[in-house]
Amino acid sequence: MKDFIRIIAVIISAIFLIVNVPLQLVLLFDEPVELTAIKIIITLILLYDFIENLKAYRHIRARASEYASGNSGFRERFLLFADAVAIIPFDIILFYNPLALIKLIKIFRAADYLRLLRVKLLRGADYFFLALLVLYIPLLSHIFACGWLVLETDYKHADDLTKYLNGLYWSVQTLATVGYGDHPSKTNAQIIYNIVVMLFGVGTYGWILGNVANILSKRDPAKMHYMDNMSRLRAIVRNRGLSDELQNKIREYYEYVWENRLGGFEEEKFLTGLPQGLRSEAEMELKKHLIEKISLINHGGEDFIKAVALYLHHVIYTPEEYIFRAGDTGREMFFLIRGRLEVLDKDGRHLAYMSDGDFFGEIALFEGHIRSATVKSVSYSELYVLDQERFNQALAAHPDIGDKFRETALERMKNK
Numbered sequence: 001m002k003d004f005i006r007i008i009a010v011i012i013s014a015i016f017l018i019v020n021v022p023l024q025l026v027l028l029f030d031e032p033v034e035l036t037a038i039k040i041i042i043t044l045i046l047l048y049d050f051i052e053n054l055k056a057y058r059h060i061r062a063r064a065s066e067y068a069s070g071n072s073g074f075r076e077r078f079l080l081f082a083d084a085v086a087i088i089p090f091d092i093i094l095f096y097n098p099l100a101l102i103k104l105i106k107i108f109r110a111a112d113y114l115r116l117l118r119v120k121l122l123r124g125a126d127y128f129f130l131a132l133l134v135l136y137i138p139l140l141s142h143i144f145a146c147g148w149l150v151l152e153t154d155y156k157h158a159d160d161l162t163k164y165l166n167g168l169y170w171s172v173q174t175l176a177t178v179g180y181g182d183h184p185s186k187t188n189a190q191i192i193y194n195i196v197v198m199l200f201g202v203g204t205y206g207w208i209l210g211n212v213a214n215i216l217s218k219r220d221p222a223k224m225h226y227m228d229n230m231s232r233l234r235a236i237v238r239n240r241g242l243s244d245e246l247q248n249k250i251r252e253y254y255e256y257v258w259e260n261r262l263g264g265f266e267e268e269k270f271l272t273g274l275p276q277g278l279r280s281e282a283e284m285e286l287k288k289h290l291i292e293k294i295s296l297i298n299h300g301g302e303d304f305i306k307a308v309a310l311y312l313h314h315v316i317y318t319p320e321e322y323i324f325r326a327g328d329t330g331r332e333m334f335f336l337i338r339g340r341l342e343v344l345d346k347d348g349r350h351l352a353y354m355s356d357g358d359f360f361g362e363i364a365l366f367e368g369h370i371r372s373a374t375v376k377s378v379s380y381s382e383l384y385v386l387d388q389e390r391f392n393q394a395l396a397a398h399p400d401i402g403d404k405f406r407e408t409a410l411e412r413m414k415n416k
Helices: 002-027 033-064 074-086 098-120 125-151 160-175 188-218 221-239 244-259 267-272 276-291 302-310 388-396 399-415
Strands: 313-317 322-324 332-338 341-344 350-354 374-377 381-387
Touching: 002 033, 002 098, 002 125, 002 160, 033 074, 033 098, 074 098, 098 125, 125 160, 125 188, 160 188, 221 244, 244 313, 267 276, 276 302, 302 388, 381 388
Parallel strands: none
Antiparallel strands: 313 381, 322 374, 332 381, 341 350, 341 374
C-alpha cells in the first residue's frame, strides 16, 4: 500500500511539473507563496522516491551481480539518473530558470509507473489505458502551447489568460491538423515549429486511434467468438444445409456461450500455457471448492487434491442432453459448476434435481460401475469431468493413500 501511494504521488508530481515548469517560463507570472510550498512538497516526494528506488536498485544489483554483464541494467540506471536530476530544485533556487526544464526528465519514471499500474490492473487495464490517452492529449497540447508562446509576438502585451488560451487553441488545431489559418506563421522559426507539431500530431492521433481500435476490438472476446461462430454457422447452412431445428439448437448454444462470457476464454488452453507450478496453483484456485466437498478425495490431503484438480476438464451440456443413461458403464465422475440436472430412474421416472456445486459418479472412479440412474441436463450446464484413467494416474503418484481409497470405495459400493 505504501508503494502504491508513493507511485500515485510521483505520477501527480510529474503531471504538476509538466504543467507548471514550461508555463512559468513563458508567462513569467509572479509566484505565490502557495505555489512555492507545493514545489517544496513535490521536491520532497521526488527525493523520497529517489531514495526508495536507489535502495531497490542496489538490492537487485547485489543479488544479480554474478550474472550482470557490462550492458545490463541500462534502463534502471537511466531511470535512477532521472530520479536524481528531478530532485534538484532549479525552479525553487531561481524562479525564471530554464534549467528547470531538466526536471521534466522525471516523466520517464512516471511513465514506467503508469506501465506498472496498467500491468497490475488486470480487470480495468483497458479503461486505465483509455484514461491515460485522455490525459495524454491535453498535456501534449499544453506543452506545444507553451512552445508557441515562446515564438509568438502578437500577444506580448495581452494578459496571461488570453496568451495561454490562444496558445492552447493554436496547439489543439495544429495537432489535429485542422489549421483554420487564424494564427498564420510569420517567421521561419514559427514555420519550422508548425511543421514539427503537425507531423507530431499526425503520428500521435494515428497512434491513439490505432490503440483505441485495438482495445475496442479485443474488449469483448466472447462477442468476437460469438460473431465468428455465427458466421461459420451461416456458411454451413448456405453451403451444406441444416434443419431449422438443429440450426436453432446450435444458435442457442452460441448465445449461451456469449451471454455467459465463455467464448474467447478456453480454460484448459489458458492453464496449459502456464508453468507447472503456476498451473497447479491456478487449478487449485479454480476447482478446490468443488473437490473439497467429496470426503473420499478430501481425505487424501492437499497434495492429492492438487493432483486431482490437474486432471479435471471442462464440458458444457445443452438442454435435454444426457450426461449418461441407466445401464451405461461408468468411468467418470462429474462436478456441476453451473446449471441444473435431472436424475431419472431406469424407467424414466423423476428422482431428483441437481444444482450448482453438486457432484455424482465418484464410485465409477474405482470400478467399471454400471450406472443405476439416468442424468440429463435441464438447462445449459457446465461441469468438470474426472475420468478413471486420470484419477488412477493421481493415485499412482500417491501410492500411500491408494489402497485406503479403494477400500473406502468398495465399502460404499456394498452399502449402495
